[in-house]
Each structure stands twice: as structure tokens, then as C-alpha cells.
Amino acid sequence: MIPTDGKYHPIVQCYLNSNVLNNLDLLKEKISPEEYSVFKIQKQLLDIIESDIKKSEKFYNKAVSELNNFLFKRDVPDHNLYFLCLIYWFSACLRLEKYVDAKFVKSNLDSALTDKLVPELIAEFYAIQGFYLRKVGMLREGLKSLSKSKKILDANNSKYPNHLITYGNLTCYFCTYPSIKKELSLFRKLQDQNLAPWDNIFNFFYSVEIGDLKTAWICYKKIPNFDNKKNIVENKIIAYASIFKLLSLDWQVIKFSETEKKEIDSLIPLKYPERFNLITSDLVEVFNKTYSKDLEIALELSRKTKHENSSESSWFYCIHLRIELSVGNVNTAELSLKRIKENGYDYFWNDWFQTRIELLKKNTDNARFYFNKLMKSIKKHHAEDRFNFEFKLSHEINITEFMKLFDNIKPSLKKAVVVNAEKPQFKAIVGNSEKVTKLKESIAAVAPYDLNVMILGETGTGKEIAARSIHENSPRTSEPYIAINCSAISENLLQSELFGHVKGAFSGAVEYHKGIFEQAGNGTVFLDEIGDIDLKTQRALLRVLETKDIKPVGSSESIIIKCRIVSATNVDLEAKVAKNEFRMDLLQRLNRFVIKTYPLREKLDDLPELCHYFLNENQNFIGEVQLSPEAINALKMYDWPGNARELRNEMEKLRVINSDKTIYELIDLDPKFSLVNINSIKNKDSSVSSMVDIDIISGKIEEENNLPLKKLNDVLLNSNNVMRRLTVIKDLFNHNPILTRAEIIKVMSVSHLTITRDLKLLIEEGFIKKVMPNKSPRSHYFEKI
Missing domain, CATH: 3.40.50.300 (P-loop containing nucleotide triphosphate hydrolases)
Structure with missing residues (x-):
């Protein structure tokens, strides 16, 4: 609810109840001269007309200086007032296309944003942020911000319609209006009859966007007249009514009876409002391909006006692109479409422009690909009538070229075009x-x-x-x-x-x-x-x-x-x-x-499948191999600093060294994986682990052999000497007659291959023997003779 008890600053109170900038003179006696001056400047900035923007640079710089003095060189006593002033400054920056300054003001708004602000100001922030994001090429993010702005306020808040009309207009722009139909049903239940026709208003906008002029006309006739000075909807209705009249009377794509034409001409007397003169005249000339002015002038005017009106309707965002394509300027058109996408205009109609570009470049297969995508979007949004208009605006395409888009796709291209799309x-x-x-x-x-x-x-x-x-x-x-x-x-x-x-x-x-x-x-x-x-x-x-x-x-x-x-x-x-x-x-x-892309340690669930893939991808090896569960568990315990590349190398090495095996066990892995897994061996119930106390190997050698662990480590550090290593291994067997290869590797901290060679020497010497209870390498161990 809007507060009316006067507990807010007079400017904030006025904002909550009406329009501050239009009522400044009424507030003059209730606020300080400095406050009056600052908000007067805000109004002057926002009132600068398009043609005077470049001339206003000197005034803008002076205004910025005064705004800085007011906001940042002293404490503004009221946080809502401070935030509102920033909001208006933010709006002025966007109005005058001062995007660097807008970014600075937005950063201050972000810092000042708190749930202690009145909800109307928070909603206002998200609304203007949505506009900012659209302007800097983040159109979808802007739509999300606008959606958030309307969710903050109750449906009966007087500020709510302003946010809903902006958000609703964008959903029409993106052809996603049906997604908010349920919200609009709320308004039909409200007692305020001025809100009742909103579903017809939005349906009118949406129908114009998709080219469904018959439905648009039905909805338009249900919209009551508005007082232009009091209702925020009127300007949008005038804009869409102008587009509707242009499409319905001038181009004859959708047939209206003579009676309907007279009715349209009567109910929409102004063919093009003044603000649309340039943009609509260019649109007409694209349709008729009769440029009354030099082509370069036409292109320049369309480029100048595209930013002003592109947010009014998706019919306007690409007029300059239509001209470039119609006269065959394929390279310029390609660059224009690229920039359109970079600016956030990611509509499905871009697929049609890309189709036209590919046809001009004689890339028929690529053209079919984009055309196929377009047809699916058209079906989804019921925009068949809009496509009829777009096709008639495509003067460079003749019927023969157009029919190529429907030709059967060649078998050799099926994978490249169809499979990739589906x-x-x-x-x-x-x-x-x-x-x-x-x-x-x-x-x-x-x-x-x-x-x-x-x-x-x-x-x-x-x-x-x-x-x-x-x-x-x-x-x-x-x-x-x-x-x-x-x-x-x-x-x-x-x-x-x-x-x-x-x-x-x-x-x-x-x-x-x-x-x-x-x-x-x-x-x-x-x-x-x-x-x-x-x-x-x-x-x-x-x-x-x-x-x-x-x-x-x-x-x-x-x-x-x-x-x-x-x-x-x-x-x-x-x-x-x-x-x-x-x-x-x-x-x-x-x-x-x-x-x-994610590191292997964050997707260990994929490790078994990756191992299998790497082990079997080399066609030079015959037969399929796999890892035992124990081996996979050991690999999962490793940190994998080299990620999947390191895993691939390990699997390739494993396959080369053990080419005669079909199942790789833990003992076949590089020792670093056995070391990682050694603690888990203590807790396993196996014939080998029950025969050997790992603690004796890893911690009690010093007590039972009177060989200090430090000296043992010194020996191991110099383990390149075969005789020293064999002496240490013999000492291990003297205290523990049965040992596995992995246990010896754990103590010695040397490679798997080195220990294998050492054990072979001890077997040949007759000091130990290898015992193999069964075929599984897990069961193999070495015993002192």
C-alpha cells in the first residue's frame, strides 16, 4: 500500500503518490532550494529531445557536477531520497546514451540497494536496470530484471501497471505473450475497470508482432479510449496502432474488406505518429522497393533511427538489415546481423535473415539449415502471417531460389544439416x-x-x-x-x-x-x-x-x-x-x-566410463579390456591434477605394459595409485591382508629391527643402488615372511617396475618364492623360503 501519513521526505511521498518531476513546483515550498535544483536538473535532462542530445553536452556536464555535489560530497539525510535521485540520474544517462556514466550510477545503486527502501523504489530500480541491460546487449537478462520489478509490488499498487505494461510489451516483442496470460486474468477480477482491458491491449500488441492482423483488429476494437495525459498505455497503443494500419492498409498481405478498411481508417486517423515518420517511411520503401531518397541516405537514416524505435517493436530492429539484403550487400548485411545479435536482439527472425544471407552467398545447404530452424519457431509462435510479410520484404529472393529451401536434403548432407539441428x-x-x-x-x-x-x-x-x-x-x-x-x-x-x-x-x-x-x-x-x-x-x-x-x-x-x-x-x-x-x-x-569444462575431480562418476573409453580407443590393440572395481576405486581416490589428459596417458601406458591381460587389477596400476589406496587395504578381508599386519611394515620396523626409520628413509632415498634395495627388502621379509608387491612398493617408495625386477632377482637367488593361489593377481604374494 502507498503510505499517506507523511513519514517520508516530501519528494519521496510525491513519488509514491504521483509523478515527482511533473509536480516539482508544487513541492518547492516543502523542500530545500538545493533539492529543488537537483530534481529540476533531472527533469531537464529527461526532457531533452532526441535531436538536441548532441547539443546538450555542456549542460549535461554541468548537471553531472551538481548531482555529484549533492549525492557524494555530503550525506543525503533520507536514504529513499538518495536512491530516487540516483534512479533519475540513471534514467537520464540511458536517455542520453551515456553508458559509461550509467555503469557508474548503477554501481552506486547496487551498493545502496537494501530491503529497507520502499518497495516502489526497489521495483523502479529493477525496471530501469532491465532497460539498461537491454541497451548494453543483454536483452534476455533485461527481460528477467523487468519481470522481477513487477513481482515486487502488489497488483493493486498504483505503480504496478507501469512495470507490467513494460514487461508485457517485451513479452509481445519476444512473441512470448501467452506466458503471462494467467497474470492478466487477475486484472479482470479487480474493481478498477480501467485495468480490465489489459488482456486485450497485450493481445493486440502480440498479434501485431506475429502478423496476425485479424486478431489484432478484434482486440483493438475492444480497447477503450484513454486520456493521453493520464494513462501510460496510450503511447504504446498509438505506436502499435500505427504499425497495424501500415501493415493492414498499405501492403495487402492480409485481406480486409472495404468496410473494414473504412473502419480502420476511421478508428486510427493518424497513419504515422510524428515520432515514427522516418522509421515507417523507410519500412514502406523497403516493401515497395521505391527509394524516394538516395539509397545511402536511406541506409544512414535507418541506422540512425534503429536505436530510437527498435524497442517499440520487433518490426523495427532490422530495417537497415532488410535494405542491405534487398540490394544485395551481403557482406554488410552479414556484419549488420552479427551486430544485431551482439546487441541482444536474439529473435527467431534472425534465422530468416541468416537464410537470406546464405542464399546470397550461394550456400544453399546452410540456408536450408537456418530455414528449417525458422519454420519450427514460426510454428511454435503461430507467426505464419508475419512470415508472409517478411517474405514480401525480401526482394532479392526469387521464387526459384525460395523453392530450393524446400528441396529434399541430399543424403551426404543429412548429418551436417538435419542431425545437427535435431x-x-x-x-x-x-x-x-x-x-x-x-x-x-x-x-x-x-x-x-x-x-x-x-x-x-x-x-x-x-x-x-x-x-x-x-x-x-x-x-x-x-x-x-x-x-x-x-x-x-x-x-x-x-x-x-x-x-x-x-x-x-x-x-x-x-x-x-x-x-x-x-x-x-x-x-x-x-x-x-x-x-x-x-x-x-x-x-x-x-x-x-x-x-x-x-x-x-x-x-x-x-x-x-x-x-x-x-x-x-x-x-x-x-x-x-x-x-x-x-x-x-x-x-x-x-x-x-x-x-x-570441468576438472576430473568434480566428475568422478564419469571415471569408469572414461577409463573404458581410453583403454579401448586405440584400434591397434585387439580385444576389449576393463578395470577391476578395486582399481577403479583407487583411481577415484586420486586427485588428478592433469585431469582427463592425465587419465588418458595412464590408461594408454597400462594397456601397453599389460597387453596380454583383459582385466587390470589394482596391482597393475602405477604405484602412485596403490599408495593412495594403501589405507583402504588395512580394512579389507582378504587372505593376504589377514596374513600381514600393515602396521608392522609401515610403523614397527624401528622397534623390532632396531633400524631407525630415519636411516631406512636415507637408504630408500639412495635406492638406485640395487644391493641396498635388496638388503632392505630382505629385512622386510625377515620380519614379515609374507608380503605383497603393493606393500613393498609402499615402504620402498619406488616404481612398480623397479620392485618387480628386484623381486625377480630374489626369486632367482632362492630367497623368496611367488605364490599364486588363483588366477587373480589380487591373490598373488611373495613368501620367504
């Missing part, structure tokens, strides 16, 4: 633990899209395998995959390897050399150990990511590249950024999508 393949990623499942899901999610991917993980965790899986599950799977270890190449040669060089570029450059970006063609480049590249190469790589072109060393001409870039590192890049060892802008470009 059922990702992970032959080289072994395991089904929660960590591995998460890794597979991440790869499946990002593989179809041309996003830059950063893979993070310790050495030996399979980052290269993850990168290859991304390639194999993408439309590029039939194209080259090239991996390069950036840390393994000197700084002088790395740029040549990446970008290539021309003849004579440096000493030894006797001919033109293609860099891996050019060699990869339409494939994938994997940059391993990206954190180790020098700053000069970082600058060059940043340019590649921004412009999608390269300049070979020694050349002044640029080459457009078409490959996808996946990178990986085992270092903390953010820490390197803090030390000025890695560029922040490059990091932001590289990690548009982050995948994490």
Missing part, C-alpha cells in the same frame, strides 16, 4: 554426470549460431574436444576446422600464422602464405590458450572480431573472412585485464557465450 552428436565427450550433461547442453545451445564462444577450464579438461564438438554440431561441420595453440608460437610468428603474409613481408617470406582465418574458409578456427597472446596481436584480433576482415602481414588490402571463432584459456582473463595484460574490449568480444 539431435546433437557428442561422440568424443564421454560421460553422463551432471557436469558433462551441462557441457553438452551448452554446446547444443550455441552450436547452430555464429556467436563467438569462449571455453574456460583447467589444463587437460577437454577444451579442444568441446571446440570441435561445437564445429561438428554447427552448419559449418562440412567445412574446415583449424586449431592453433597461441602459446606454442612465438610472438613474431603468431600474426603470420593467424592472418597470413605476403611475399617479402619479412625475411624468409618467399611466397604468399594464407593465415588460418583465410584457410578456414566457412569453417571454424579454434584459438587455444588465447590468454597468452601479446597486446599487439590482441589489437589485431579485436579488429578481426569487429570487422570480420584481416590484413595479411605486409599487405594493405583487407580480406573478408567467413569463419567462426572459438577460443579457450585456462587463465583468469579478468585478472589479466585488471593488470592491463589483456584488453577488456577483446574479452567482451570473445566471450559472447561462455562454456565451462
Whole structure:
């Protein structure tokens, strides 16, 4: 409930009940001159019109100085007032596209956020944060923040409709409006009749977004007239009504009767509100392909207006891209789509634009892949009518080319296109633990899209395998995959390897050399150990990511590249950024999508399957082998600092040394695993362990032999002397007539092979004999004769 007892600062009280900035003059007598001045400045900043933003720089700098003095050079007595002032400043920064300042203000808001604030301000923070996140390219995160803002307030709070209308509009934008239908049913039960039509309002917005103009018209007629000065919904309705009228009357994709046309013209008298003049006229000219102005001017205007209106409707976010495609500017279109995605506009309509790009590039198979994805999304969101519009806006596509998208997929391409779209393949990623499942899901999610991917993980965790899986599950799977270890190449040669060089570029450059970006063609480049590249190469790589072109060393001409870039590192890049060892802008470009590979110690449930895979992957060995449960348990007790790579090496070594066996026991493993497992041997009920007291071997030698343990250790440290080792082993048998190989290894701290040779010498000498109660190596032991 909104407090009315005056316990808040007058400005805060006014905010809770109405609009502070519109009522400042009424508050002037109740607040200090400084407070009045500061909030007056906030209002002036927020009232700056689009065309005057660049001219307002001097005023903005002066305003920032005064805001800083008010907020940070003295204590603001009321925390709600302090927070509200920051909120308005945050809004002004976003309004004027001062994103660096916005980040600073947001950090102060984050610090000041507390549950002691009035809930209306907390909700306001999450709402404006949602807008900020959308602006900096985190559109989905912005939607989540907006969702949080409406959950904080009760449905009968006067501030609630403002947050719901913003959130509801975005759900329409993303074609996910049906997900909030249940919430809207609450409003039908409220006594306030002004809230009753909201379901029709949102349904109208949603229907316009998916191109269902017949449903949109039905809903629009059910929306009552609003007082534009009092109702926050009116501007949105006008915007969508303008789009609706444009689509319904001008383009004739959806047929309306003459009576309906007259009714539409009567109920929506203003064809395009003034604020949409530029953007809608460009949209009309794209449809009609009759540019009344020079094409370059049209493109420039569409680029200038895209940020202003792209948040109004998904019809607007890609007008400049439509123009580029319609006139065949495929390289510029590809770059535009990439930037659209980077800015957070990850709509399923991007698949249609990618389809058009692939058709222009004559990559029919890739075009089919994206078109197949698009069709599934269209079916899911019932957006068939919207596609009819989009197709008519695609002037570069003729019917013959369009029909190719429906051709039967060639058998040789079936795996590359269909399987990757439906059922990702992970032959080289072994395991089904929660960590591995998460890794597979991440790869499946990002593989179809041309996003830059950063893979993070310790050495030996399979980052290269993850990168290859991304390639194999993408439309590029039939194209080259090239991996390069950036840390393994000197700084002088790395740029040549990446970008290539021309003849004579440096000493030894006797001919033109293609860099891996050019060699990869339409494939994938994997940059391993990206954190180790020098700053000069970082600058060059940043340019590649921004412009999608390269300049070979020694050349002044640029080459457009078409490959996808996946990178990986085992270092903390953010820490390197803090030390000025890695560029922040490059990091932001590289990690548009982050995948994490996990150390083996965090997914030990997969160890048995990994062992089996590594033991049997080499086709040079005949027959399948396996590990005993005891051996697997010993391996699980090990810390695995080298991760899966170390495990692979151990399994390969095990297979080579014991090529005649089909089951490997604990005793066959490297001694380091026996040492890890030695404590568990004490508690096992076996014929050998019952015959031997491990404590005697490990702790009581000093008492019974009068040989100080320190001296024994000194001997063992010099165990390269065979006679010394044999003497110590004989002493062990003199005190313990029956010993296993593993127990001797535990005391001697030498390798399995060394002890095996020593025991063989003692057998030949006749000092001991080997006893084998059964075929299992676990039962074997040595006995003094």
C-alpha cells in the first residue's frame, strides 16, 4: 500500500503518490532550494529531445557536477531520497546514451540497494536496470530484471501497471505473450475497470508482432479510449496502432474488406505518429522497393533511427538489415546481423535473415539449415502471417531460389544439416554426470549460431574436444576446422600464422602464405590458450572480431573472412585485464557465450566410463579390456591434477605394459595409485591382508629391527643402488615372511617396475618364492623360503 501519513521526505511521498518531476513546483515550498535544483536538473535532462542530445553536452556536464555535489560530497539525510535521485540520474544517462556514466550510477545503486527502501523504489530500480541491460546487449537478462520489478509490488499498487505494461510489451516483442496470460486474468477480477482491458491491449500488441492482423483488429476494437495525459498505455497503443494500419492498409498481405478498411481508417486517423515518420517511411520503401531518397541516405537514416524505435517493436530492429539484403550487400548485411545479435536482439527472425544471407552467398545447404530452424519457431509462435510479410520484404529472393529451401536434403548432407539441428552428436565427450550433461547442453545451445564462444577450464579438461564438438554440431561441420595453440608460437610468428603474409613481408617470406582465418574458409578456427597472446596481436584480433576482415602481414588490402571463432584459456582473463595484460574490449568480444569444462575431480562418476573409453580407443590393440572395481576405486581416490589428459596417458601406458591381460587389477596400476589406496587395504578381508599386519611394515620396523626409520628413509632415498634395495627388502621379509608387491612398493617408495625386477632377482637367488593361489593377481604374494 502507498503510505499517506507523511513519514517520508516530501519528494519521496510525491513519488509514491504521483509523478515527482511533473509536480516539482508544487513541492518547492516543502523542500530545500538545493533539492529543488537537483530534481529540476533531472527533469531537464529527461526532457531533452532526441535531436538536441548532441547539443546538450555542456549542460549535461554541468548537471553531472551538481548531482555529484549533492549525492557524494555530503550525506543525503533520507536514504529513499538518495536512491530516487540516483534512479533519475540513471534514467537520464540511458536517455542520453551515456553508458559509461550509467555503469557508474548503477554501481552506486547496487551498493545502496537494501530491503529497507520502499518497495516502489526497489521495483523502479529493477525496471530501469532491465532497460539498461537491454541497451548494453543483454536483452534476455533485461527481460528477467523487468519481470522481477513487477513481482515486487502488489497488483493493486498504483505503480504496478507501469512495470507490467513494460514487461508485457517485451513479452509481445519476444512473441512470448501467452506466458503471462494467467497474470492478466487477475486484472479482470479487480474493481478498477480501467485495468480490465489489459488482456486485450497485450493481445493486440502480440498479434501485431506475429502478423496476425485479424486478431489484432478484434482486440483493438475492444480497447477503450484513454486520456493521453493520464494513462501510460496510450503511447504504446498509438505506436502499435500505427504499425497495424501500415501493415493492414498499405501492403495487402492480409485481406480486409472495404468496410473494414473504412473502419480502420476511421478508428486510427493518424497513419504515422510524428515520432515514427522516418522509421515507417523507410519500412514502406523497403516493401515497395521505391527509394524516394538516395539509397545511402536511406541506409544512414535507418541506422540512425534503429536505436530510437527498435524497442517499440520487433518490426523495427532490422530495417537497415532488410535494405542491405534487398540490394544485395551481403557482406554488410552479414556484419549488420552479427551486430544485431551482439546487441541482444536474439529473435527467431534472425534465422530468416541468416537464410537470406546464405542464399546470397550461394550456400544453399546452410540456408536450408537456418530455414528449417525458422519454420519450427514460426510454428511454435503461430507467426505464419508475419512470415508472409517478411517474405514480401525480401526482394532479392526469387521464387526459384525460395523453392530450393524446400528441396529434399541430399543424403551426404543429412548429418551436417538435419542431425545437427535435431539431435546433437557428442561422440568424443564421454560421460553422463551432471557436469558433462551441462557441457553438452551448452554446446547444443550455441552450436547452430555464429556467436563467438569462449571455453574456460583447467589444463587437460577437454577444451579442444568441446571446440570441435561445437564445429561438428554447427552448419559449418562440412567445412574446415583449424586449431592453433597461441602459446606454442612465438610472438613474431603468431600474426603470420593467424592472418597470413605476403611475399617479402619479412625475411624468409618467399611466397604468399594464407593465415588460418583465410584457410578456414566457412569453417571454424579454434584459438587455444588465447590468454597468452601479446597486446599487439590482441589489437589485431579485436579488429578481426569487429570487422570480420584481416590484413595479411605486409599487405594493405583487407580480406573478408567467413569463419567462426572459438577460443579457450585456462587463465583468469579478468585478472589479466585488471593488470592491463589483456584488453577488456577483446574479452567482451570473445566471450559472447561462455562454456565451462570441468576438472576430473568434480566428475568422478564419469571415471569408469572414461577409463573404458581410453583403454579401448586405440584400434591397434585387439580385444576389449576393463578395470577391476578395486582399481577403479583407487583411481577415484586420486586427485588428478592433469585431469582427463592425465587419465588418458595412464590408461594408454597400462594397456601397453599389460597387453596380454583383459582385466587390470589394482596391482597393475602405477604405484602412485596403490599408495593412495594403501589405507583402504588395512580394512579389507582378504587372505593376504589377514596374513600381514600393515602396521608392522609401515610403523614397527624401528622397534623390532632396531633400524631407525630415519636411516631406512636415507637408504630408500639412495635406492638406485640395487644391493641396498635388496638388503632392505630382505629385512622386510625377515620380519614379515609374507608380503605383497603393493606393500613393498609402499615402504620402498619406488616404481612398480623397479620392485618387480628386484623381486625377480630374489626369486632367482632362492630367497623368496611367488605364490599364486588363483588366477587373480589380487591373490598373488611373495613368501620367504
